[in-house]
Amino acid sequence: MPESQEGIKQNKRRKHFICLIAVLCLVGVVVLVAVGVMQSTSMQRNMKFGIVLDAGSSHTALYIYQWPAEKMNNTGLVEQLTSCNVKGPGISSYWRNVEQAGPSLRACLDKAKQSIPKEQHGETPVYLGATAGMRLLRLQNPAQSEKLLQAVETFISSYPFDFRGARIISGADEGAFGWITINYLMGNFGTVSAGGDPDTLGALDLGGASTQVTFIPNNVVKSPEDSKFFRLYGRSYHMYTHSFLCYGKDQAMKMLLQSLVVTDNGTISSPCFNDGYEKLINVSAFYDSPCTPDPPRTTHETVKLIGTGSSKECRSHVSQLLNHSSCNCSTCSFNGVCQPPIWGKFGAFSAFYYVMDFFSKHGPLKNLDQVQAAVERFCNMAWQEAKHMYNMKEKYLSENCFSGHYILMLLTEGYNFTGSNWNSIQFLKKIKGSDAGWTLGYMLNLTNMIPAELPYTETLMNEASFLSIMVIFSLCVLILLLLAFLVMKRKLCGVEQGATLGTA
Incomplete structure (x- = not known):
């Protein structure tokens, strides 16, 4: 009878030990998965946005850019979120009907409002750069080109963005x-x-x-x-x-x-x-x-x-x-x-x-x-x-x-x-999802987002720290699994030995 009670106690201890190992293994796996997910998505939580309008000679295009807010002055990952082609000709074509130039941009500016979170509209810079079409108009009719730019500025200013002006580059x-x-x-x-x-x-x-x-x-x-x-x-x-x-x-x-x-x-x-x-x-x-x-x-x-x-x-x-x-x-x-x-x-x-x-x-x-x-x-x-x-x-x-x-x-x-x-x-x-052209370089220059040195790594931790954590927790999980295997093996051996003695 005492031997039977001792066996019951040993079984309980084994069960408790196995449960503890299972919990520790689960914690280790959760940590591994969490660190991996956080490492890959840590910089996607809070994004900043910028808008550039390319007012070309034949058409106007609007580009929306985004980048991680945490890296405002050390960014290496500004990317294009989306773009919109304005219907109709370039703004220089409206020099006889100046009042129509601004409204021609309405559909694309409305798209920008929908694409950028409302709470960030007021802090999103907007730039309009006019190129050769407006350079030609300025040569031909300086007063009219200035009036046209002012009309476009007035219209864009009616939107809730941080409009920073229109100019001929x-x-x-x-x-x-x-x-x-x-x-x-x-x-x-x-x-x-x-x-x-x-x-x-x-x-x-x-x-x-x-x-x-x-x-x-x-x-x-x-x-x-x-x-x-x-x-x-x-x-x-x-x-x-x-x-x-x-x-x-x-x-x-x-x-x-x-x-x-x-x-x-x-x-x-x-x-x-x-x-x-x-x-x-x-x-x-x-x-x-x-x-x-x-x-x-x-x-x-x-x-x-x-x-x-x-x-x-x-x-x-x-x-x-x-x-x-x-x-x-x-x-x-x-x-x-x-x-x-x-x-x-x-x-x-x-x-x-x-x-x-x-x-x-x-x-x-x-x-x-x-x-x-x-x-x-x-x-x-x-x-x-x-x-x-x-x-x-x-x-x-x-x-x-x-x-x-x-x-x-x-x-x-x-x-x-x-x-x-x-x-x-x-x-x-x-290139990597962003249109090749002058607009991104223009925005980077005006927002002063090109640092003198290389950008930080856009991850939660550096590569060495990440690998160390992954290796340590992986080894811990493997050791725990090995202990569980040894305990289970010992239990099975005990069961087999008991069955043999009972038969004898």
Whole structure:
């Protein structure tokens, strides 16, 4: 009888011990899971937001950015939350109807209100940067451009955000902010290439009214007006940047069409439009910009544009847009503008991306020869065949022959890329979910969110601490499981021994 009572006591002790081990194992597993979850999501709790409106020549786009509030001055993770394309033309097109410019932004600003928590509206900065379209309007009519900006500011100020003004940014700033954006998103700041040079991408931007080229040259920039200096994450960057006003895709096409001869019956023929394409154009549209200041060459109010679809002739016409008659430096781009030799890798975005994406629809284009062949095939295609083959708006489809030759001329005869370094260009739309362009760099600069040193790690703890905790608790759980196994094994052995004695 005493032996039976002792066995009962031992069983109770074993049960209590096993229960204790089970509880400790559960606690260990919970800690492991909790630390892992907190480590991966710790910086997602409290977000800050910023809004930038890109008021371009052909359209306006609104971008909403977010970043962890805890890292306001040490951020390395500003990312694009969402974007909104404003319906209608760019704000510079409203210069005759200034009161309509602000309301054109309503739908996108309303979307911003819905996308950002209401309690954070008042602390969300909003910036509007106007680019080449407004730069042209300022040249043409300074008073009207100022009135237009004031009207837009008044409308945006009616929203509950922290509106910090609208301004026309210079071409050099547009190029520099685009360079900051793509290198920030690619994580290039603070890194160094094998040769000891800053490992950054040059930036190639093509809009409707201007184009920008920005890169770190391998020698000194001789023209001070084309030189920019930044110190980012503890490194100094001396860059070359130049903006060509009037050489955006839309304004370049206007210059091309203006140069064509109008016949007595009011028609113009262009090899840069597919054979069979026809369109009526108001003559005043040729001369509504400082880029096309010459007086009309015809008394007709409208002319009919007729496409003749010749790739070779189109290339010749487009080449004449770039003037190579003079250069006072060792190397130039075009129009007598000094440019250091192209060097390093580049990211090309905006219209560069969209045009190249069109010509890549039937397969990747691996080199310059393949790009030229794709453009030639499309230009020599009949208009009806082109409409049947491509499902897109006729306005954009009809311009692709010109656009293809224009970016080829701009990159090769303009910026001096060749077949040997063509593949150094990456055509970019988004980088890690954020649009490539100048807006993110603009916001980072104005919110003073580019620190001099590298950003903190966006985690609850550093990697060493995290790994130490995970290893220690994992070992504890394994030891507890081993103890439980030994106790259970000992109990089973005791049961088997008792059964054997009972049988005997």
